Amino acid sequence: MTSPPDTSDRTVPSTGLHGPDTARTNTTQGRRTPAIARGAAVATCWVSLWQIATTLSVHPYFPTPLRIARSAVDLWFSGPPAHLLLTDQVLHDVLPSLGRLVLGWSAAAALGVILGVGLGRSRYAYDYLRVPLTLARALPQPLLVPVLLVLFGLGPSLTVACIVLGVIWPVLLNAMDGARDIDPALSDTLRVARIGRTRWVLHIVVPAAAPRIFTGLRISLSIALILMVVSELVGSTNGIGYRLSIAQATFDLPAMWAWICLLSALGYGLNRLLLLAQHRVLAWHPRLGQGTT
Amino acid sequence: MSARVARAGRAVLGVAVTAGGWEAACRAGLVPAAYLPPPTVVVGQVARLLATPSFRADAVSTGLSWAIAVGGATMIGVALGLLMGAVPVLRALLAPVVEVLRPLPSVALIPLAVVVLGSGSQIKITVAMFAATWPVLINTVHAVHAIDPLQVDTARIYRVPRHRVLLRLTLPAIAPAVATGIRLSASIAVIVVVGTEFLAGGTIGLGQFAYLQGATVGRMDLVLATVLLVAVANYAVDTALLGLQRRTMPWAEPQEAR
Numbered sequence: 001m002t003s004p005p006d007t008s009d010r011t012v013p014s015t016g017l018h019g020p021d022t023a024r025t026n027t028t029q030g031r032r033t034p035a036i037a038r039g040a041a042v043a044t045c046w047v048s049l050w051q052i053a054t055t056l057s058v059h060p061y062f063p064t065p066l067r068i069a070r071s072a073v074d075l076w077f078s079g080p081p082a083h084l085l086l087t088d089q090v091l092h093d094v095l096p097s098l099g100r101l102v103l104g105w106s107a108a109a110a111l112g113v114i115l116g117v118g119l120g121r122s123r124y125a126y127d128y129l130r131v132p133l134t135l136a137r138a139l140p141q142p143l144l145v146p147v148l149l150v151l152f153g154l155g156p157s158l159t160v161a162c163i164v165l166g167v168i169w170p171v172l173l174n175a176m177d178g179a180r181d182i183d184p185a186l187s188d189t190l191r192v193a194r195i196g197r198t199r200w201v202l203h204i205v206v207p208a209a210a211p212r213i214f215t216g217l218r219i220s221l222s223i224a225l226i227l228m229v230v231s232e233l234v235g236s237t238n239g240i241g242y243r244l245s246i247a248q249a250t251f252d253l254p255a256m257w258a259w260i261c262l263l264s265a266l267g268y269g270l271n272r273l274l275l276l277a278q279h280r281v282l283a284w285h286p287r288l289g290q291g292t293t
Numbered sequence: 294m295s296a297r298v299a300r301a302g303r304a305v306l307g308v309a310v311t312a313g314g315w316e317a318a319c320r321a322g323l324v325p326a327a328y329l330p331p332p333t334v335v336v337g338q339v340a341r342l343l344a345t346p347s348f349r350a351d352a353v354s355t356g357l358s359w360a361i362a363v364g365g366a367t368m369i370g371v372a373l374g375l376l377m378g379a380v381p382v383l384r385a386l387l388a389p390v391v392e393v394l395r396p397l398p399s400v401a402l403i404p405l406a407v408v409v410l411g412s413g414s415q416i417k418i419t420v421a422m423f424a425a426t427w428p429v430l431i432n433t434v435h436a437v438h439a440i441d442p443l444q445v446d447t448a449r450i451y452r453v454p455r456h457r458v459l460l461r462l463t464l465p466a467i468a469p470a471v472a473t474g475i476r477l478s479a480s481i482a483v484i485v486v487v488g489t490e491f492l493a494g495g496t497i498g499l500g501q502f503a504y505l506q507g508a509t510v511g512r513m514d515l516v517l518a519t520v521l522l523v524a525v526a527n528y529a530v531d532t533a534l535l536g537l538q539r540r541t542m543p544w545a546e547p548q549e550a551r
Contacts (some may be wrong), residue, residue, distance in 0.1 A: 042389050061409050081395030127300050128307035138480070138527035142400075143500060143520045146507025150328045185409075226398040226488075232491055233400070248404035256408075260401050267396030 068261060071254035089243065091161025094262070097228060100156055104163025105224040112168045112220070113213055116175025117205055126180065137173060141166035141223070142230045149235045159239070162231040167220040174216030202277040211285060214278045221274055223269050226252045330514040338518035348502065352522075355486055355499040358417050362482045365418070366425035368477055373426075375463070375472075378487025384434070387513035391430065399424035399485050403493050417489040417498065424485045432474030438469035469545035472538045479534060483527045499523060 047065055054064040063071075076094070079087035105140040145162060152158045182205065190200060206213075232241025240259060247256040312332045318324050319331035326334075342348045377384045399420050406416045440463065448458045490500025503543050506515040 038385070039389055042386060045386075046390060061405075070415075088303040098496070122305055127303035128310075131304050131308050132311045134528055135524050138483075138531070140484045140487040140520060140527070141509075141525045142484070142491050143503045143516065143523065145491070146503070146511075146516055147329065147513050147520075149507075150513065151325075220399070222396060225396075226400050229398050229400045230488060230492065233403075244401065244404055248408065251408070253408070256404055260397070260405060264393060264397040265403040267398060268393055271396045 006089065023271070042141065061253055063257055067254050067258045071252075072258040075255060075258055093238050093240060093243050096156065097159075097232065097241070098266075100159040100239070101224055101228045104160040104228075105167055105221060108164045108168040108220065108224075109162070109171050109217055111164075111276070112171025112216065113175050113206075116172040116203070116213075116216075117179045117209060119172070120176035120179025120209065121201075121205060126176065131175060135166065137169040139166075139169075141227055145231055145234050148231075154235050154238075156236075157229055158235050159231040162227045163165045167224045168228045170219040170223070171213065171216040174212040174219075175209055178212030179205050181212075182208045207284075212283060214274075214282065218274060221270055222267065225270070226261070229263065324513075327511075328513055330517060334514050335517045335521055338514050339522055342515070342518055342522070351497055351499050351502045354414065354497045355490065358414050358498070359479075359482050359486045362418050362421035362425055362486060363475065363479050365422045366478050366482065367429050367471075368479070369422070370426045370429025370474065371433050371471060374430045375437060375459075375467075377430075378434050378437025386406065391427070395427045397428035400488060400492065403489055406489075407493050412493070412495055414495070414497075415493065416493050417486045417500075420489045421482045421485040425482040428481065429471060429474040430475075432470040433467055436470035437463065437472075440466045469538070469542050472534070472542065476531060476534045476538070477531055480527055482522065483530070487523055 051065050054062050076087055076090050079090070119129065141162065144165065145158075148158055148161050148165070152161045186204070190204060195204075228239075229241040229244070233237035233245050236242045240263060244256065244259045244263075247253075247259060316331045316333060319326045319329065373387070377387055402423060406420055407548050410419060444462055444466075445458070448462055453461075459537070487498070487500040487503075490498035491504045492500075494504075495501055497530050499522070503516045503519045506512040506519075
């Protein structure tokens, strides 16, 4: 609670697992290429290992990566040229899923930041709301799906509602902690200087809380992805989760692997985008603002 | 002391007002009580459920699976993290794999786990272990990096045997970060175990109970009672682990993880 904002990130590290050496090479633009080349080499190495292992074992549950790739092409890129070769599965399942994810997550993020910063600057709000908020944070969100199902019905609104309700708490709590942790000397100084209320919030409180807010946003992104899949597995007639459950029911193992790989790629890509945004927004921050991915 | 009492009083008041508002909304018909029962009903059901032997068996199954998943994740995470922290080649090889696998939503693995592992408790344990390993692993790797190289070099100069360096220097140095990782993992594992029970079926577990009561019978009071119970348990475990961390490692203030 009393930890300064800039150490908070260490619980959920933003950067990868590369040591400080990689961080250093990446900041100098000229040596970027070797790092990428090294990454590509390692990736090729692992995929070939995967290919060899699955080819040798010939297990129907573990298709080879080549087989999965072929299945992925069939699933997503074998459509008519008018649709840029994209299939109906991309247009009716992948894109709607992504839309719900982005909508739910950004709505929860906006609400969470606004409420969190407001509650964090209020004198007693934390004391009053501590227990309900931490309990809400501890909720097993997947179990709420049946309740939300009767409240919102089958369909896209269920997924969005699930994501908003599951994802808002980490953002809110982190924004609140960030806003609470502002140095009292600073806030007193600015009060003496009679700085305007909007400027105080926008130029002091939000930037000071930003590192914690980004921690919350990153946690909430991974939860949002989980809840998208859960709600679509249970109560949807389209979407990635729905297709995944169909692939399981029809024992189409290569397709199942392809959907899982897509979800992994989505998680990775969205996380990267968020990190890029963080490095932009927190460029002033000594540790979190550097492009170390 | 009085400040403490005042804070506790405000917390109680906050809970009372929140629950009261929910109750009033239900009683006034703002929300359909069949879908979202009032807290008095839900709390009553919690007490009744806890007295039911079959429900207690569900809770024990969930709790055991959770403990196994967290224990396994801790062992895998710390061992792998130490190796990755100590051997640069291993880190270069494994870091990309971790970075690709970590953002994978664990529930996406449930269909695969069902096909491969059948329908026993091993599904929920495996999926939860997958999800819970990352925080421990990543915190361990970062903590190993943060060890002062001067201390390691000093130990090396004095020819301290490797196992003693590990026991006396490395493990105590990384302990606080690992504890934070375990706390995060414990909370993730609760939700993944229950969620897997909910989605993958199986025969026993709190998630399975909520699925049967919610999706087939429509008893939202029982679903919400289970949800409340799991949330309180999750919160209690987190608080207990935080207390344990403060007591056993007084030299490092635990980081708030939310």
